[in-house]
Each structure stands twice: as C-alpha cells, then as structure tokens.
Amino acid sequence: MSIEISPESKDRSLKQIVSDLRTDGALLVRQEIALAKAELKEKAALFAGAGLLAYAGLLALFAALVLGLIAIGVVAWLAPLSVGVLVLLGAFLLVQRARGGKQDQP
Numbered sequence: 001m002s003i004e005i006s007p008e009s010k011d012r013s014l015k016q017i018v019s020d021l022r023t024d025g026a027l028l029v030r031q032e033i034a035l036a037k038a039e040l041k042e043k044a045a046l047f048a049g050a051g052l053l054a055y056a057g058l059l060a061l062f063a064a065l066v067l068g069l070i071a072i073g074v075v076a077w078l079a080p081l082s083v084g085v086l087v088l089l090g091a092f093l094l095v096q097r098a099r100g101g102k103q104d105q106p
C-alpha cells in the first residue's frame with residue numbers, strides 16, 4: 001500500500017494539514033452521529049410495528065377466551081366481564097410489583 005503525495009499537498013503547511021484534519025474529523029463524527037440516529041429511528045419503527053401486532057394478537061386471544069367461555073356455557077355478559085376483571089387484576093399486580101420492586105431484594 002503506497003501513499004501518493006500530490007504536488008499540492010507538498011506545499012501545504014503543517015497548520016493547514018492540522019486544520020484540515022480537524023475539519024475532516026468533525027465532519028466524520030457528525031456523519032456517524034447522523035447515521036446512528038437514522039439506524040435508531042428505523043429500529044424504533046420496527047419495534048413499534050411489532051408492538052402493535054403483538055397488541056392486536058393479544059386482543060384476539062382475549063376475544064377467543066371470551067368466546068370460549070361462552071361456548072362452555074358461561075352467560076354472554078359474564079364472559080367478557082370475567083376476562084376484563086382478570087386482565088385488570090394482572091395489570092394491577094404488575095404495577096404493584098414495579099412500584100415495590102426494590103423491596104424484594106435483601
């Protein structure tokens with residue numbers, strides 16, 4: 001690997017070379033930051049899409065649970081009420097665990 005030195009670069013002073021190096025380095029850092037931001041935005045969009053699909057799937061499972069309860073003979077108004085209460089109880093327990101998570105450790 002050889003480095004060719006053009007006639008123009010021979011005439012540049014050390015001050016100009018350091019100045020160019022600083023400018024090029026700053027440009028490189030800005031470009032890398034912009035690239036990282038673009039990659040993070042793309043990943044965030046993919047995670048958001050996955051979250052929406054997971055939420056839709058969860059709702060479908062809850063609907064199937066309600067229909068399953070109705071199919072085994074539970075009254076039609078009581079099946080969604082039961083599933084809703086169970087879901088809210090689960091959410092409440094998760095919130096309580098999140099609020100007091102540090103207390104479980106000795």
